[in-house]
Amino acid sequence: MSVAVLAGGVGAARLLKGLVEVVEPARLTVVANVADDIVLHGLHISPDIDTVVYTLAGAIDPERGWGLAGETWQAMEGLRRYGGVDWFNLGDRDLATHLFRTQRLSEGASLAEVTAEIVAAWGLDLRVLPVTEDPLRTMVTVVDEGEIGFQEYFVRRRHDVAVRSVRIDGAERARPAPGVLEAIDGADRLVIAPSNPIVSIGPLLAVPGVREAVVARRDDTVAVSPIIAGAALKGPADRMLAELGHEASVVGIASLYAEIAGTLVIDEADADKAAAVEELGMRCLVRPTVMSRPGVTVSLARAVLGLEG
Amino acid sequence: MSVAVLAGGVGAARLLKGLVEVVEPARLTVVANVADDIVLHGLHISPDIDTVVYTLAGAIDPERGWGLAGETWQAMEGLRRYGGVDWFNLGDRDLATHLFRTQRLSEGASLAEVTAEIVAAWGLDLRVLPVTEDPLRTMVTVVDEGEIGFQEYFVRRRHDVAVRSVRIDGAERARPAPGVLEAIDGADRLVIAPSNPIVSIGPLLAVPGVREAVVARRDDTVAVSPIIAGAALKGPADRMLAELGHEASVVGIASLYAEIAGTLVIDEADADKAAAVEELGMRCLVRPTVMSRPGVTVSLARAVLGLEG
Numbered sequence: 001m002s003v004a005v006l007a008g009g010v011g012a013a014r015l016l017k018g019l020v021e022v023v024e025p026a027r028l029t030v031v032a033n034v035a036d037d038i039v040l041h042g043l044h045i046s047p048d049i050d051t052v053v054y055t056l057a058g059a060i061d062p063e064r065g066w067g068l069a070g071e072t073w074q075a076m077e078g079l080r081r082y083g084g085v086d087w088f089n090l091g092d093r094d095l096a097t098h099l100f101r102t103q104r105l106s107e108g109a110s111l112a113e114v115t116a117e118i119v120a121a122w123g124l125d126l127r128v129l130p131v132t133e134d135p136l137r138t139m140v141t142v143v144d145e146g147e148i149g150f151q152e153y154f155v156r157r158r159h160d161v162a163v164r165s166v167r168i169d170g171a172e173r174a175r176p177a178p179g180v181l182e183a184i185d186g187a188d189r190l191v192i193a194p195s196n197p198i199v200s201i202g203p204l205l206a207v208p209g210v211r212e213a214v215v216a217r218r219d220d221t222v223a224v225s226p227i228i229a230g231a232a233l234k235g236p237a238d239r240m241l242a243e244l245g246h247e248a249s250v251v252g253i254a255s256l257y258a259e260i261a262g263t264l265v266i267d268e269a270d271a272d273k274a275a276a277v278e279e280l281g282m283r284c285l286v287r288p289t290v291m292s293r294p295g296v297t298v299s300l301a302r303a304v305l306g307l308e309g
Numbered sequence: 310m311s312v313a314v315l316a317g318g319v320g321a322a323r324l325l326k327g328l329v330e331v332v333e334p335a336r337l338t339v340v341a342n343v344a345d346d347i348v349l350h351g352l353h354i355s356p357d358i359d360t361v362v363y364t365l366a367g368a369i370d371p372e373r374g375w376g377l378a379g380e381t382w383q384a385m386e387g388l389r390r391y392g393g394v395d396w397f398n399l400g401d402r403d404l405a406t407h408l409f410r411t412q413r414l415s416e417g418a419s420l421a422e423v424t425a426e427i428v429a430a431w432g433l434d435l436r437v438l439p440v441t442e443d444p445l446r447t448m449v450t451v452v453d454e455g456e457i458g459f460q461e462y463f464v465r466r467r468h469d470v471a472v473r474s475v476r477i478d479g480a481e482r483a484r485p486a487p488g489v490l491e492a493i494d495g496a497d498r499l500v501i502a503p504s505n506p507i508v509s510i511g512p513l514l515a516v517p518g519v520r521e522a523v524v525a526r527r528d529d530t531v532a533v534s535p536i537i538a539g540a541a542l543k544g545p546a547d548r549m550l551a552e553l554g555h556e557a558s559v560v561g562i563a564s565l566y567a568e569i570a571g572t573l574v575i576d577e578a579d580a581d582k583a584a585a586v587e588e589l590g591m592r593c594l595v596r597p598t599v600m601s602r603p604g605v606t607v608s609l610a611r612a613v614l615g616l617e618g
Contacts (some may be wrong), residue, residue, distance in 0.1 A: 001447075039415075040412065041352070041407075041408035041409070041411050041412040042351040042352050042353070042408075042411035042412065042414075043350070043351050043352070043408075043411075044351070072381060072383050072401065074381050074383070074401035074402045074404075074405075075384065075401045075402065075404040075405045075408060076405070077405070078401075078402045078403075078405025078406065078409075079405045079409055080406055081405070081430055082405065082406070082409040082426065082430045083426075083430065084405070084408065084409040084412060084413075085412050091383075092381065092383035092384045092387075092401040092404075093383045093384065093386075093387045094384075094387075095384040095387070095401075095404065096383075096384045096385070096386070096388045096390070096391065096393070097387065097391070098350075098391065099350035099351075099352075099384060099388055100350070100387075100388055100391040100393040101352040102350050102351035102352075102395050103349065103351065103393060104393075105347075105351075106350075106351060115394075118391065121390055121391045121392065180598065199348060201602070211530065300474075301587025
């Protein structure tokens with residue numbers, strides 16, 4: 001079975017950990033969000049791609065949920081001595097990834113090429129495609145401060161500020177990266193990972209051609225709700241949904257995804273909302289989805305791919 | 310007494326260690342070579358400026374002669390895993406300097422501004438001016454490989470390849486950085502550090518206006534020979550001089566500097582060549598100049614400034 005996954009960061013990475021257990025990694029394509037990429041200190045940083053890669057490589061720091069386990073922080077400490085920009089933490093080992101990516105891009109490699117090189121260097125067999133190689137940036141308008149970059153909202157402000165609107169800068173002119181539409185068209189199953197629908201999945205769908213390609217595969221598309229019992233396990237998805245006028249619930253997720261996905265997987269904690277989800281025209285699967293619990297990652301992956309029982 | 314020093318890397322840094330002992334650091338201006346700067350991994354690296362700063366701050370690694378003492382190498386090790394460009398070693402703590410410089414430049418700070426910020430962050434009182442803020446790059450034509458960047462010659466090829474010619478790319482259009490000509494004009498004494506005359510001092514003199522300004526101060530200008538008994542203490546100056554048709558001796562140095570400096574300080578090992586130096590129209594001082602020996606750094610600084618006895 002070939003599978004394509006629309007992916008953000010942490011939630012997607014966890015589901016992918018399960019998916020690579022139940023499908024051959026070589027038949028798995030990740031369409032990765034790059035709208036939260038940031039250029040800082042001259043370095044091109046792709047947080048979502050790195051979280052996916054580090055997680056699948058078993059190298060992610062399990063406590064923080066980002067960056068590498070066993071990390072050291074000499075460069076950041078030095079940066080603080082200079083009074084440099086220090087709100088975006090970069091470990092010494094993690095820096096290697098950004099140094100390598102930036103150097104390869106400066107040599108003329110495409111973002112897809114350098115991503116493939118990074119994936120291979122970690123010994124992974126799956127394919128990770130940036131959704132686009134064109135500039136795509138999530139911009140967040142927050143109260144008081146106006147429009148700021150996504151990482152300024154997410155990291156610098158610790159997503160602890162009300163969001164008025166989200167704009168995906170560059171979306172009109174962005175083209176899907178080579179292989180993205182083919183992966184969506186050709187997969188036996190398309191998965192929308194339990195990532196933030198606004199700022200992780202939203203940018204993927206904002207790239208012209210991607211949403212249409214996903215809609216065309218609606219019957220084979222399964223989304224996993226990132227909202228469980230009204231809350232996001234991690235990150236600001238619940239709050240952001242409410243602030244932008246959506247319902248912070250599996251029903252709100254279903255409203256957002258009904259056009260593009262035939263099936264929504266919701267957590268057992270939301271079993272009472274399955275009927276409301278189905279009323280929106282989606283098939284609803286009720287399963288354990290909290291992947292920090294033993295066994296859930298793989299069982300969820302099997303459910304998503306219709307491989308249960 | 311106010312002093313301006315035309316400076317390269319290691320040799321200049323050592324002499325400066327002595328100069329700050331005998332003149333008030335606030336009255337000392339370093340005109341620094343930036344033609345061996347390199348952009349690598351997206352980072353703006355200024356090796357000569359950093360060597361001067363780290364040395365004066367007492368933070369230089371004394372064994373290697375470059376980079377920081379007590380350095381760690383996590384980022385480089387990570388880079389090697391990726392098969393990244395790894396011939397230019399960047400320690401984790403050293404990386405902070407390049408991250409800071411690059412970020413500040415991207416924010417619109419000038420190279421002079423960010424250099425001043427770095428100098429201040431290390432608690433130093435002297436002024437370090439890049440000779441120019443315009444692009445200036447030493448290019449080296451070597452046998453077999455053609456023209457390569459200075460760091461490719463110096464670090465990657467370990468300066469172990471014959472040099473056919475040296476070109477200072479960008480020199481015609483480069484303008485002296487703010488304060489450079491004023492420092493040269495206004496100093497009570499102008500010092501040409503014991504740096505490579507071709508690739509360290511040469512680029513400074515190649516910036517239009519600088520050579521003329523130095524020539525106008527010839528009587529107050531003292532150069533220290535980087536060649537002792539026909540050899541450079543460090544680096545390829547001896548070999549490069551010979552390969553480019555100069556004499557690899559204090560007499561060769563005198564030929565190169567006779568127009569711009571009234572006085573040449575040579576080592577006691579070259580006492581027999583003092584007459585030949587003076588025949589070229591320079592005053593010649595014979596002194597101990599090997600600054601790794603106890604007491605020599607400060608006594609040499611005093612000799613250079615005419616403060617002996």
